[in-house]
Amino acid sequence: MPTIILLILSNLFMTTAWYWHLKGGMNKPLMLVILISWAIAFVEYCLAVPANRIGFAHGWSAGQLKIAQEAIALVIFGIFMVTVLGEPLHWRHAAAFACIMAAVGFLFVGRS
Template identity: 55%
Template structure:
């Protein structure tokens, strides 16, 4: 559970670092890059322990990556809807369902 919680928190920082500047077009690119790097530092401070603890406690590398990708999509979806005010289409749900199927097979014994 600690791994999942850290992955969620790190993905919040990652999403803000990567996409938070999109609505700030007036900010010069070099400033957006520096601010994004500063935010990404905190993402790494959470992601590295999440992956290490997850790997130590039974996840393999593929499982960690697939879990991180699904968490990224969930966090980004909330961000896109709430911050970027983007519409949500049915095809996104289909895509997410296919990814969840991938997660199922990734963890299947």
Template identity: 55%
Template sequence: MPAERIYPILLLLGSNLFMTFAWYGHLKYKSTPLVMAIMVSWGIAFFEYCLMVPANRLGSAVYSAPQLKGMQEVITLLVFAGFSAWYLGEPLKWNHWAGFALIAVAAWLIFLD
């Protein structure tokens, strides 16, 4: 696979790691004041944007916007699945995997001509 097709995927992966921590990392610290959780999440989200914007900019040279969004959704689900089990200690159940699989099929359909 050529580099111009791989770089956007790697950047999307990195951005999703940051965003998952920004959105869900605070759930492990429920005693932290909500305002503090919001501020920390915004700080983490800055780094997500530093990767997401170039991912979409570079990716738009080889992928359509719907394809980039479909990839991003699948990457988000994969990152979240690992994060949920590893960081939050909440492994996904069969119905979660089934729902995610349906979303992955939808993303696959986006790539069909």
């Protein structure tokens, strides 16, 4: 459970680092946006690295950690896209999410 919680928190920071400037920050100088994004991404790394170490120590494979992170990232980005950027969800988003969830299922099937 700590792995999932840390991955969720890290993805909140990374999504913010990558996309915050698209809404209201487009008039800021690019170098400033990059520096702010790096500062936000530093927090993401401080959460993602322990998440991966804890998960690996508890028997998750690297592939399982990565696909879980991608699934979490997709959910968080979907929420961010709608709530912060004001973009609508379409059936394509649901289809992409279903594909990622299928990948998660394939990697976790038979995991003891």
